Amino acid sequence: MVSGALLFQGLILGVLLGGLYALLAAGLTLYFGIMRVVMLAHATFIVLSAYIAWRFATLTGLDPMLSLIATVPLFFLIGFAMQRYLLVRLRPATMTMMSVLITFAIALIIEGLLGLVFSGTQRRINLPYGTSSVEFFGAQIPVVQIISFALAAVSLVILYLVLKKTRFGRALRATIQHREAAQLVGIDTGKIAGFGFGLGLATAAVGGAALSLQATIYPSLHWHWIGPLMAIIVVGGLGSIPGAALAALILGVVRLMLEIPLGPTWAQTIFYLALFLTLMVRPYGFFGGRLAQRF
Amino acid sequence: MARATGTTAGTTTTDTGTAVLRTEGLTKSFGGVHAVNNASVTFLEGKVNGLIGPNGSGKTTFFNCVTRMIKPDSGKVYLRGKDVTGWSPHRIARAGLGRSFQLCRVFPRMTVLENMLVSVQPESIAQQMELPRNREMVGRAREMLHRVGIDHLENSEARDISYGQQKLLELGSTLMSDPPLVMLDEPAGGVNPSLIEQIAVLIQELNKEGTTFLIVEHNMELIMKLCDHIVVFDRGAPIATGTADVIQSDPRVLEAYLGV
Amino acid sequence: MRSVSETRAARTAAQSGAAGGGSPGRLRPTVIILLVAGVLALWPLIAGNPYMLSAGVIVLNFAVFATAWNIMGGFTGYISLGHTAFFGLGAYGTALLVINWDVPSFVALLIAAVVTLVIAIPVGFAALRVRGASFVIVTIALVLVLQLVFQGWGNVTAGSAGLVVPRPFPDLLRPEHHLVFYFLFLALLVVVLVVWMLIDHSRFGAALKAVREDEDKAESLGVATGKMKLTAFAVSAFFVSLSGGLYGLWFGDLDPIFQFDVVLSVQVVLMALLGGIRYLFGPLVGAIIVGAALEYFLLNFGETQFHLVATGLLLAAVVLFVPDGVLTGLAQLIGRFKPQAASIREQSAEELRDEREASKAKKVEAEKVETRQAEAQQSKEEDRG
Numbered sequence: 001m002v003s004g005a006l007l008f009q010g011l012i013l014g015v016l017l018g019g020l021y022a023l024l025a026a027g028l029t030l031y032f033g034i035m036r037v038v039m040l041a042h043a044t045f046i047v048l049s050a051y052i053a054w055r056f057a058t059l060t061g062l063d064p065m066l067s068l069i070a071t072v073p074l075f076f077l078i079g080f081a082m083q084r085y086l087l088v089r090l091r092p093a094t095m096t097m098m099s100v101l102i103t104f105a106i107a108l109i110i111e112g113l114l115g116l117v118f119s120g121t122q123r124r125i126n127l128p129y130g131t132s133s134v135e136f137f138g139a140q141i142p143v144v145q146i147i148s149f150a151l152a153a154v155s156l157v158i159l160y161l162v163l164k165k166t167r168f169g170r171a172l173r174a175t176i177q178h179r180e181a182a183q184l185v186g187i188d189t190g191k192i193a194g195f196g197f198g199l200g201l202a203t204a205a206v207g208g209a210a211l212s213l214q215a216t217i218y219p220s221l222h223w224h225w226i227g228p229l230m231a232i233i234v235v236g237g238l239g240s241i242p243g244a245a246l247a248a249l250i251l252g253v254v255r256l257m258l259e260i261p262l263g264p265t266w267a268q269t270i271f272y273l274a275l276f277l278t279l280m281v282r283p284y285g286f287f288g289g290r291l292a293q294r295f
Numbered sequence: 296m297a298r299a300t301g302t303t304a305g306t307t308t309t310d311t312g313t314a315v316l317r318t319e320g321l322t323k324s325f326g327g328v329h330a331v332n333n334a335s336v337t338f339l340e341g342k343v344n345g346l347i348g349p350n351g352s353g354k355t356t357f358f359n360c361v362t363r364m365i366k367p368d369s370g371k372v373y374l375r376g377k378d379v380t381g382w383s384p385h386r387i388a389r390a391g392l393g394r395s396f397q398l399c400r401v402f403p404r405m406t407v408l409e410n411m412l413v414s415v416q417p418e419s420i421a422q423q424m425e426l427p428r429n430r431e432m433v434g435r436a437r438e439m440l441h442r443v444g445i446d447h448l449e450n451s452e453a454r455d456i457s458y459g460q461q462k463l464l465e466l467g468s469t470l471m472s473d474p475p476l477v478m479l480d481e482p483a484g485g486v487n488p489s490l491i492e493q494i495a496v497l498i499q500e501l502n503k504e505g506t507t508f509l510i511v512e513h514n515m516e517l518i519m520k521l522c523d524h525i526v527v528f529d530r531g532a533p534i535a536t537g538t539a540d541v542i543q544s545d546p547r548v549l550e551a552y553l554g555v
Numbered sequence: 556m557r558s559v560s561e562t563r564a565a566r567t568a569a570q571s572g573a574a575g576g577g578s579p580g581r582l583r584p585t586v587i588i589l590l591v592a593g594v595l596a597l598w599p600l601i602a603g604n605p606y607m608l609s610a611g612v613i614v615l616n617f618a619v620f621a622t623a624w625n626i627m628g629g630f631t632g633y634i635s636l637g638h639t640a641f642f643g644l645g646a647y648g649t650a651l652l653v654i655n656w657d658v659p660s661f662v663a664l665l666i667a668a669v670v671t672l673v674i675a676i677p678v679g680f681a682a683l684r685v686r687g688a689s690f691v692i693v694t695i696a697l698v699l700v701l702q703l704v705f706q707g708w709g710n711v712t713a714g715s716a717g718l719v720v721p722r723p724f725p726d727l728l729r730p731e732h733h734l735v736f737y738f739l740f741l742a743l744l745v746v747v748l749v750v751w752m753l754i755d756h757s758r759f760g761a762a763l764k765a766v767r768e769d770e771d772k773a774e775s776l777g778v779a780t781g782k783m784k785l786t787a788f789a790v791s792a793f794f795v796s797l798s799g800g801l802y803g804l805w806f807g808d809l810d811p812i813f814q815f816d817v818v819l820s821v822q823v824v825l826m827a828l829l830g831g832i833r834y835l836f837g838p839l840v841g842a843i844i845v846g847a848a849l850e851y852f853l854l855n856f857g858e859t860q861f862h863l864v865a866t867g868l869l870l871a872a873v874v875l876f877v878p879d880g881v882l883t884g885l886a887q888l889i890g891r892f893k894p895q896a897a898s899i900r901e902q903s904a905e906e907l908r909d910e911r912e913a914s915k916a917k918k919v920e921a922e923k924v925e926t927r928q929a930e931a932q933q934s935k936e937e938d939r940g
Contacts, residue, residue, distance in 0.1 A: 038688040040695075089875060096687040097634045101828075102874045104636075104821055108867030115860030219860065223817070227699035230692045238689065265707040272700035276681055279693065283684040364771060388777035396775075402768035413765045414776045423759040426580070472777060 018252025049208020079201030237285025348528030637694025645799030831880025
């Protein structure tokens with residue numbers, strides 16, 4: 001039968017995976033909170049960032065995480081531009097539907113371009129520490145996963161600090177909660193929304209770099225992530241970052257634990273099961289997010 | 296179609312009559328704010344009931360809880376004696392409750408006539424697959440449109456007519472299914488005085504013909520003129536009920552409004 | 556000098572004409588559908604080679620899929636990106652029935668569609684618990700989870716190895732095979748178009764459109780929105796499943812990656828949007844345009860990733876520049892050549908009342924004249940009698 005040590009290892013790995021999921025889902029939550037936009041291209045940008053990290057590493061031989069110096073500001077700008085110049089052109093009446101379609105279009109374009117430029121060959125970064133692991137109370141934890149988790153955790157903490165402690169963060173939260181009221185107190189909601197979007201896409205940059213450390217990447221990888229990420233934010237409650245983080249952690253652990261008996265394909269279905277359950281029992285999510293009320 | 300007729304306002308100081316709408320301990324909180332706080336209210340059949348209160352007193356939340364646009368946390372709602380707590384909005388509507396919305400809502404890309412016809416509910420599947428209009432339905436719709444005064448706009452799209460005309464359309468479509476109780480959320484909001492007058496006259500006429508009304512309003516003049524049974528809300532619960540005279544001289548009401 | 560009865564008869568006739576007026580019957584659209592089908596039936600004559608013919612089959616398949624999708628999307632405004640799930644279920648369902656239980660192909664087609672319908676009910680019930688963006692997310696999840704399931708269930712579905720579907724007419728050569736299926740798909744298209752049209756001209760359809768315009772308001776007027784939406788969802792799932800099953804029988808080879816592909820969902824939505832979701836022939840027009848474009852890309856750029864880029868660009872272009880679809884633009888163009896309705900926005904309440912008084916006065920006058928005429932007629936008759 002499955003040993004306690006194996007279970008413990010699964011638990012740790014699950015938490016590490018959950019942390020990564022949490023970072024990736026946080027961005028999605030931001031877009032939704034700011035503009036009620038379902039940003040289906042988020043996962044593609046994660047993959048794009050992973051590709052950039054890989055290319056950087058293979059070209060320069062330096063650690064792929066250094067690519068973040070370029071990708072984070074770049075993605076921030078792209079996010080800002082997308083919100084300010086693309087999404088605002090959509091009619092408010094059909095915003096949600098049309099934003100789904102147009103972000104999906106962006107996802108297809110990026111996936112296609114990645115395929116054209118890098119071909120469909122699977123890529124993986126060769127890291128000096130790529131195969132080493134650390135021992136932790138009998139569990140073998142790959143170093144790359146610890147680094148991914150650390151990256152994710154640090155980013156989430158920074159995100160939290162920005163949202164709670166800075167003026168920008170306050171303005172952003174106000175815009176998310178009640179746009180008109182925010183405007184009334186003098187907040188330039190248009191610009192703030194743009195920055196918020198940029199922030200969301202910046203998290204995709206970090207997530208992609210973290211992903212590049214441990215995963216094999218290929219152009220259609222984003223399909224592997226869209227479903228789980230969407231499920232996470234619905235289970236967590238649309239518009240709630242802590243909710244998404246909590247859901248991510250729990251689902252990450254369950255997902256990994258299930259991989260032992262069921263194998264990866266069937267284990268992946270846990271996200272959809274959780275989604276279905278959420279819809280039947282608490283359609284607005286389990287961990288908060290009043291924004292889901294009637295959008 | 297006999298229904299109880301109302302007593303004229305001001306002749307009685309105590310409230311008598313059957314309850315058309317009654318709530319027991321209705322509560323709804325948002326976060327820490329008790330928008331509706333254990334509200335037990337009765338509105339009377341055959342009268343023009345009024346629900347007033349200062350801003351933030353929970354009137355609209357109460358309204359939405361009763362019509363089930365939002366789910367109350369606890370409490371019960373009785374419509375003409377029937378326990379409708381937990382019923383979906385469309386079931387409550389079919390049970391005889393018509394309502395208008397605070398920010399007038401019509402079906403924007405349907406014509407005025409089509410707007411009116413939505414309220415006519417088919418009963419069977421066979422009826423569902425009938426053509427969307429027949430002579431009888433259209434005749435009734437036209438009569439109602441004529442009554443509210445916008446029959447000449449029959450083929451215009453609802454989003455093309457003025458706000459005041461939309462308000463009349465909303466009223467008309469609510470009345471199409473002949474509901475015994477009609478709840479109006481700020482019917483005078485955003486319209487000019489002569490239109491308010493027109494609406495007031497219409498409400499009085501319909502009330503005489505047997506329709507019970509419940510009006511949530513800020514326009515005091517309108518309330519005092521129209522309503523023979525008024526409930527005053529403050530901080531999520533009723534603080535006073537009675538006729539216009541009784542309400543106007545109640546010190547609690549003055550305190551709620553003026554903070555005196 | 557008309558008699559009272561004649562005048563009254565004339566008035567009733569005018570009223571009934573007006574009551575029916577503006578609401579077209581169902582005869583004319585049915586005729587138009589048959590005419591369009593007749594035109595489409597000419598394609599095999601025009602098509603130069605079997606490849607063009609098979610391209611026609613694909614386009615018709617898209618058209619059926621898109622029109623069936625539009626039963627949900629067009630009427631209720633709920634954009635489902637998950638209908639590919641029903642397409643795949645129809646395809647695999649039909650195939651498995653034929654392979655495992657020797658069910659005749661077209662019987663299997665129907666059974667698979669019914670099974671899909673039954674599955675669609677609880678699925679739709681869950682999905683319709685939410686609106687807008689959440690609904691879209693849920694429908695995407697539906698396709699993705701089925702893809703996983705059908706890949707994982709290798710022993711039943713042959714998973715990624717691909718499932719070969721026995722041909723219903725094994726003796727036919729390829730060109731004849733394409734020809735037969737062209738007309739089968741055309742027949743199915745006619746059926747789906749008629750169903751869409753019937754719903755469009757029914758009270759059920761009017762209720763669905765009310766949901767699209769303002770769901771809360773519709774509910775407050777007593778429309779059973781939940782039941783309506785679920786019915787539309789299930790009906791559209793049924794017909795999408797039929798098109799999937801027919802595709803399986805025609806194409807002969809199934810793979811979860813291609814059958815449960817969200818991109819296919821998006822392409823179908825693109826077709827409906829491009830054509831115009833409020834119009835009977837919108838999805839058909841969209842299917843022809845997008846289908847032809849996709850085939851063109853395939854021919855010129857092969858199986859590379861470029862077709863993804865092209866689909867994405869086309870989708871973005873439609874969303875940004877033609878969100879109401881081609882047929883809406885056409886309708887507006889035609890409308891500009893018709894006599895303009897007077898702008899009525901600026902009429903004040905006073906003017907309104909004056910108008911009413913005036914028309915009331917006119918009516919009273921007219922009635923007075925009538926009664927006078929009637930009395931005159933009666934007295935004449937009394938004199939005679």
